[in-house]
Amino acid sequence: MKIKQIGATVVVAAASVLLLAACGSTKDSDSGSSSKGNLATNQTVNWMESSQLPSMDSSKATDQISFNMMNNTNEGLYRLGKDNKVEAGMATKTTTSKDGKTWTFTLRKGAKWSNGAEVTANDFVYGWRRTVNPKTAGQYSYIYSGIKNADAIVDGKKAVNSLGVKADGKYKLVVTLEKNIPYFKLLMGFVPFFPQNQQFVEKEGKTYGTKASAVLYNGPYTLKGWTGTNDSWSLVKNNKYWDKKNVTLKKLNDQVVADSNTALNQFQSGKLDAATLTGQQVKNMLSNKSMKVRPMARLAYLEFNQKDKKVGKAFQNKKIRQAISYALQRKQMVKNVLADGSIAAPGFVTKDLAKNPKTGADFTKDADSDGVGISYDKAKAQKLMKEGLKEVGLKKLTFTLMADNTPQEKNAAEYIQSQIQKVLPQVKVENLNLPYKTRLQRSAAGNFQAVITLWGADYSDPSTDLNIMTKDNPQNNGSWTNKAFNNYMDKANDASADQTQQRWDNMVKAEKELMKDQGVVPLFQTSQPQMMNSKVKGIIYNTAGTPFNFKNMYVAK
Amino acid sequence: MARYLGKRIFYLVLTLFIVTTLTFFLMKLMPGTPLTNQEKLSPSQIHLIYKQYGLDKPVWLQYIEYLINATHGDFGTSFQFSDQPVSYLISSRIGASIQLGVQAMVLGVIVGIVIGAFGAVKRNTWMDSATTIISILGISIPSFVLAVVLQYFIGLKLGWFPIADWGGFSYTVLPTLALAMAPLAESARFVRTEMVDVLSSDYIELARAKGMSKTGVIYHHALRNSLIPLVTIIGPVAVNIMTGSMVIENIFSIPGIGNQFVQSVLTNDYPTIMGLTIVYCFMLTVVLLLTDIVYGIIDPRIRITENRG
Numbered sequence: 001m002k003i004k005q006i007g008a009t010v011v012v013a014a015a016s017v018l019l020l021a022a023c024g025s026t027k028d029s030d031s032g033s034s035s036k037g038n039l040a041t042n043q044t045v046n047w048m049e050s051s052q053l054p055s056m057d058s059s060k061a062t063d064q065i066s067f068n069m070m071n072n073t074n075e076g077l078y079r080l081g082k083d084n085k086v087e088a089g090m091a092t093k094t095t096t097s098k099d100g101k102t103w104t105f106t107l108r109k110g111a112k113w114s115n116g117a118e119v120t121a122n123d124f125v126y127g128w129r130r131t132v133n134p135k136t137a138g139q140y141s142y143i144y145s146g147i148k149n150a151d152a153i154v155d156g157k158k159a160v161n162s163l164g165v166k167a168d169g170k171y172k173l174v175v176t177l178e179k180n181i182p183y184f185k186l187l188m189g190f191v192p193f194f195p196q197n198q199q200f201v202e203k204e205g206k207t208y209g210t211k212a213s214a215v216l217y218n219g220p221y222t223l224k225g226w227t228g229t230n231d232s233w234s235l236v237k238n239n240k241y242w243d244k245k246n247v248t249l250k251k252l253n254d255q256v257v258a259d260s261n262t263a264l265n266q267f268q269s270g271k272l273d274a275a276t277l278t279g280q281q282v283k284n285m286l287s288n289k290s291m292k293v294r295p296m297a298r299l300a301y302l303e304f305n306q307k308d309k310k311v312g313k314a315f316q317n318k319k320i321r322q323a324i325s326y327a328l329q330r331k332q333m334v335k336n337v338l339a340d341g342s343i344a345a346p347g348f349v350t351k352d353l354a355k356n357p358k359t360g361a362d363f364t365k366d367a368d369s370d371g372v373g374i375s376y377d378k379a380k381a382q383k384l385m386k387e388g389l390k391e392v393g394l395k396k397l398t399f400t401l402m403a404d405n406t407p408q409e410k411n412a413a414e415y416i417q418s419q420i421q422k423v424l425p426q427v428k429v430e431n432l433n434l435p436y437k438t439r440l441q442r443s444a445a446g447n448f449q450a451v452i453t454l455w456g457a458d459y460s461d462p463s464t465d466l467n468i469m470t471k472d473n474p475q476n477n478g479s480w481t482n483k484a485f486n487n488y489m490d491k492a493n494d495a496s497a498d499q500t501q502q503r504w505d506n507m508v509k510a511e512k513e514l515m516k517d518q519g520v521v522p523l524f525q526t527s528q529p530q531m532m533n534s535k536v537k538g539i540i541y542n543t544a545g546t547p548f549n550f551k552n553m554y555v556a557k
Numbered sequence: 558m559a560r561y562l563g564k565r566i567f568y569l570v571l572t573l574f575i576v577t578t579l580t581f582f583l584m585k586l587m588p589g590t591p592l593t594n595q596e597k598l599s600p601s602q603i604h605l606i607y608k609q610y611g612l613d614k615p616v617w618l619q620y621i622e623y624l625i626n627a628t629h630g631d632f633g634t635s636f637q638f639s640d641q642p643v644s645y646l647i648s649s650r651i652g653a654s655i656q657l658g659v660q661a662m663v664l665g666v667i668v669g670i671v672i673g674a675f676g677a678v679k680r681n682t683w684m685d686s687a688t689t690i691i692s693i694l695g696i697s698i699p700s701f702v703l704a705v706v707l708q709y710f711i712g713l714k715l716g717w718f719p720i721a722d723w724g725g726f727s728y729t730v731l732p733t734l735a736l737a738m739a740p741l742a743e744s745a746r747f748v749r750t751e752m753v754d755v756l757s758s759d760y761i762e763l764a765r766a767k768g769m770s771k772t773g774v775i776y777h778h779a780l781r782n783s784l785i786p787l788v789t790i791i792g793p794v795a796v797n798i799m800t801g802s803m804v805i806e807n808i809f810s811i812p813g814i815g816n817q818f819v820q821s822v823l824t825n826d827y828p829t830i831m832g833l834t835i836v837y838c839f840m841l842t843v844v845l846l847l848t849d850i851v852y853g854i855i856d857p858r859i860r861i862t863e864n865r866g
Contacts, residue, residue: 210639229650258816259721262708
């Protein structure tokens with residue numbers, strides 16, 4: 001986090017330092033194996049989830065709890081480590097064709113499923129085909145887009161076995177792409193691309209993935225005690241895992257604690273080693289040394305509907321959009337209004353999502369141009385609004401701000417309303433808070449004037465965010481278009497595998513253009529505040545995709 | 558009696574049918590879809606997934622199919638928990654809810670009777686005022702506030718009972734207390750009023766005049782007669798416990814169906830919402846039926862009027 005705001009008060013600065021400390025400490029979790037001299041005798045951790053575990057079927061799961069559990073009990077071609085670095089998984093060697101469209105993975109010999117069967121290339125072919133099969137009705141099949149024929153199969157237009165994946169013997173997997181996917185390696189560590197043992201899945205039939213005994217495991221842990229509907233289960237070290245010598249933890253007990261007050265009480269009594277907090281609690285616990293604020297790759301931003309009949313013309317004016325952005329004091333909003341661990345938006349791409357392939361700098365650092373598009377400046381806001389309104393021939397501007405009816409979005413919308421009306425007297429904002437699903441429907445149908453949108457990244461690459469704002473993207477609800485931006489994104493999306501640096505630079509330029517033109521107004525990045533026992537170490541947390549990797553977790557003395 | 562029972566059972570089935578129908582169509586009016594990834598799917602993908610779940614058919618057809626399956630005990634599979642039959646989802650979680658509900662009901666009603674009777678006997682003393690205060694507090698403090706207070710002081714600070722979770726009798730103590738408070742207050746108030754009435758009636762005077770001891774009169778005549786009307790409040794108390802359990806289960810992390818119900822509404826998990834609504838409705842109508850039957854047995858006047866009518 002960078003303190004860009006020159007006029008920041010001492011209080012704000014102090015809070016930011018505090019947040020910085022909290023954010024920074026999430027990274028101190030070193031990768032286990034190095035410091036095993038001081039291990040506790042009891043290698044057990046008591047963890048919690050805020051809702052139930054719905055599925056252990058990698059073709060069907062859609063939620064983070066399922067993804068977390070599968071990520072720790074199973075393994076794809078790669079495992080995603082710290083900062084989403086690709087680590088060895090089922091694949092030992094990867095070769096790419098010159099045009100980047102054919103990938104050949106050599107699989108690890110002797111990797112075993114928990115029933116003793118060997119993990120082979122066919123398990124990947126079978127699992128992948130099952131995921132894209134429309135009959136499976138999986139909701140993550142869209143992420144296969146770019147693999148040969150995937151889109152057509154998902155849409156029911158081509159046969160499942162035409163998918164661009166085939167097994168060349170037991171240990172060779174060949175994947176054919178329609179176009180170059182620069183972040184393809186990251187996807188290979190993502191749960192929807194995990195292997196499935198055909199014989200086992202077919203034997204289980206409808207019950208596959210619905211209870212602990214109806215799943216096979218090839219990852220660091222196996223799942224025990226999950227009946228499919230109960231509220232507690234555990235992860236137990238998998239003695240058949242190929243890298244078991246690097247797994248120190250014996251057991252992780254997991255329990256559903258839906259109420260975060262209860263979770264905090266359980267944590268304070270020592271029953272839990274970790275507790276996820278929400279809302280007001282966070283404000284009270286922010287100074288506690290056990291608190292870890294884990295930023296998520298989830299951004300709240302303001303979208304303007306440029307096609308709206310009444311106010312669309314005003315929103316097409318860049319100065320009006322900029323004026324609204326300059327009127328907002330984001331740091332004050334996250335600290336005093338939201339107070340739930342959220343951080344002020346660092347841009348359109350979230351913090352801690354992706355790092356510069358060469359320098360290792362965070363994307364938000366590279367793309368920042370002195371806070372353009374995300375900072376507060378009252379004088380500028382007022383000047384721009386005056387000029388903007390004059391340009392479109394208006395005296396006043398009244399618009400409806402649509403948002404979810406969750407406490408967070410409601411608070412944000414109310415803050416935005418009061419702040420805009422305070423700074424810009426010509427503007428009147430009316431608030432409309434709707435249930436999430438209704439809001440989503442209206443956003444997609446273009447039935448809004450301005451809306452607070454929340455977007456979560458699927459994988460650790462800036463394109464997962466930036467592509468939304470390209471022309472004709474279905475998620476570009478406000479219909480903002482910008483030639484230069486589209487141009488940079490086209491270049492980035494067409495870059496070949498060895499052009500990672502050019503691709504990065506193009507995405508940085510695209511982000512800068514988006515901010516300069518104020519295509520959207522970034523508001524805040526959400527986070528998952530968690531109380532953590534300081535003795536539990538080696539947790540790998542990533543902001544996008546699957547949050548937790550427990551492989552190197554251990555309990556220190 | 559058989560005719561009376563037959564009639565009541567017919568009404569029970571009719572109620573279930575009406576509730577099922579209403580819930581089904583109201584639920585279909587709820588905004589949104591059961592898809593979690595809706596914003597990231599293309600319209601044709603959404604259509605294919607709908608087809609897989611049978612959601613592309615007209616609503617009336619879905620309704621008829623649902624009814625036919627439901628009469629066979631098949632409530633479909635959950636959307637949220639992929640491939641999990643709703644009947645299993647409910648049957649594996651209902652035990653905890655029933656145990657908690659029954660414990661709270663029994664504890665609440667028994668303690669309520671004792672407190673209420675005590676208040677009536679010691680009428681207009683400080684003890685009577687104390688029982689009144691207890692019942693007013695019990696009715697006005699929501700169970701979830703009491704739950705949080707119990708959890709913090711008895712669970713965390715004193716450590717007498719587990720803070721939350723499920724696994725043995727000690728885990729049920731705090732949630733039972735939180736849930737029992739409302740029925741306790743309700744029945745205490747009711748018993749006190751009834752008993753004050755009864756205590757001043759002629760037959761009590763007579764019994765005392767015959768030379769019966771005070772405790773004997775209270776136990777044999779006064780208390781027994783005041784308890785008959787208590788049966789009528791069992792229905793409302795059961796409703797109270799069922800709705801209260803949704804919050805209490807959440808606070809104490811109890812693997813029951815109350816928790817599940819809230820979750821299924823939030824995720825538009827149609828089959829689970831339907832299944833749980835039917836189960837709740839069934840439990841409530843059965844409790845009402847039982848109270849009617851019990852009332853008929855202990856109070857002959859009801860039976861007689863029914864037969865004449």
